Amino acid sequence: MKIAMREGVTLPQGFLAAGIAAGLKRSGKKDLMLVVSDRPAACAGVFTTNQVQAAPVKLDREVVRRGVARAIITNSGNANACTGAKGMRDAKAMAALTANLLKVKPAEVLVCSTGAIGKPMPMNTIAAGIHAIVPVIAAAGGDDAADAIMTTDTRKKTATVALAIDGKPVTLTAFAKGAGMIEPNMATMLGFFFTDAAVEPRALQRALKQAVDLSFNRISVDGDMSTNDTCLFLANGAAGNRPLHPNHKDWGAFTAALSAMALNLAKKIARDGEGATKLVTVRVEGARTDAEADAAARAVANSMLVKTCWNGDYPNWGRIMDAIGYSPAKVDESKVDIFYDDLVAVRKGVAAKTPIEALSKIQQQEQFTVAIRLHLGKGQAEVYTCDCSEEYVRINVDYIKMPDGREPT
Numbered sequence: 001m002k003i004a005m006r007e008g009v010t011l012p013q014g015f016l017a018a019g020i021a022a023g024l025k026r027s028g029k030k031d032l033m034l035v036v037s038d039r040p041a042a043c044a045g046v047f048t049t050n051q052v053q054a055a056p057v058k059l060d061r062e063v064v065r066r067g068v069a070r071a072i073i074t075n076s077g078n079a080n081a082c083t084g085a086k087g088m089r090d091a092k093a094m095a096a097l098t099a100n101l102l103k104v105k106p107a108e109v110l111v112c113s114t115g116a117i118g119k120p121m122p123m124n125t126i127a128a129g130i131h132a133i134v135p136v137i138a139a140a141g142g143d144d145a146a147d148a149i150m151t152t153d154t155r156k157k158t159a160t161v162a163l164a165i166d167g168k169p170v171t172l173t174a175f176a177k178g179a180g181m182i183e184p185n186m187a188t189m190l191g192f193f194f195t196d197a198a199v200e201p202r203a204l205q206r207a208l209k210q211a212v213d214l215s216f217n218r219i220s221v222d223g224d225m226s227t228n229d230t231c232l233f234l235a236n237g238a239a240g241n242r243p244l245h246p247n248h249k250d251w252g253a254f255t256a257a258l259s260a261m262a263l264n265l266a267k268k269i270a271r272d273g274e275g276a277t278k279l280v281t282v283r284v285e286g287a288r289t290d291a292e293a294d295a296a297a298r299a300v301a302n303s304m305l306v307k308t309c310w311n312g313d314y315p316n317w318g319r320i321m322d323a324i325g326y327s328p329a330k331v332d333e334s335k336v337d338i339f340y341d342d343l344v345a346v347r348k349g350v351a352a353k354t355p356i357e358a359l360s361k362i363q364q365q366e367q368f369t370v371a372i373r374l375h376l377g378k379g380q381a382e383v384y385t386c387d388c389s390e391e392y393v394r395i396n397v398d399y400i401k402m403p404d405g406r407e408p409t
Helices: 055-066 084-102 123-136 142-148 201-213 251-271 290-302 304-311 317-326 356-363 390-401
Strands: 015-020 032-047 068-076 109-114 157-165 168-177 190-195 230-235 279-287 337-340 343-347 367-373 379-386
Touching (some): 015 123, 015 142, 032 142, 055 068, 055 084, 055 230, 068 084, 068 230, 142 157, 157 251, 168 251, 201 230, 201 251, 290 304, 290 379, 304 317, 317 343, 337 356, 343 356
Antiparallel strands (some): 015 032, 032 068, 168 190, 279 379, 337 367
């Protein structure tokens, strides 16, 4: 099925949004986002599996468990993580104030935060921002909302798909942020999906989890998992279709569009990795199991020796061999083939006859694939990652040097 996807945020029927500069970032950039549904929406969520979790993550789990939401309020510039009991009070205060101004229930408001860990929330600034953002929400506010969630991102990650459900026009739109601390499960990110389709709540959760497993859980920038990872999906039913579920005739089209959008955003996150210059797909085939293929692919994608090598011009495939060898996957060195795109670098564990200059030309591209064939079974997996440059170090050193924990500008 071909998915016609376009850039930008086109909000579905019944949704309004805004993004403003509330003063959390001294750069003056947008740092507060609000998206609102004009009616109760089914909601689903997937969250970080880190044992240390930010207050908003804990709060949102409860909202998602109830299955209905009306709004998402999000700040960038402060993670509200490792902030103790006060952090939870602050997250609840954000929900309560937003709900009061929108005249909805606090239990219907989802809260997300992203930024530096361990800093108290500047609640006076946030409260003033919430008072300022509620009056300016609009049907055309989606792109501003996508701007407001970025931290060290260099570009927005957005996608919109139009399709028909029960013959009725339906819109799916999404935006995400993420550039550093990217490693499943999930990647360190915020992702928001919205649709005017009617979807049964359990089916919505199932569809989102499946889409995340095939996308955001398959990217890596630096091997670090965040405390704030959150992916939320609101479906408000304004399109008037019969509620979607796995036996609905259009379920396949809906989930295909959702998965394609999630993968599109996930690749954008990997490509925008802090200091990254290249998007690299690591594909492992012929492992004994899919799980072993996944383990081998992640070992390569997370190897700093491999990633720094990709940043240069010389395709040092020996580092790839080393990484798969120490992974949990079974590897028989004498059976391993490695390809850079369609050019073979390694055949049966030793250097192939492909000129190094040809392999180097592949590695100099902004996107390329490293395919590893183990020839031990039918297991396969893909992971999307990036190179690692000196700029990655500079960004993260500057980040922690900021005296108030705000993003470097």
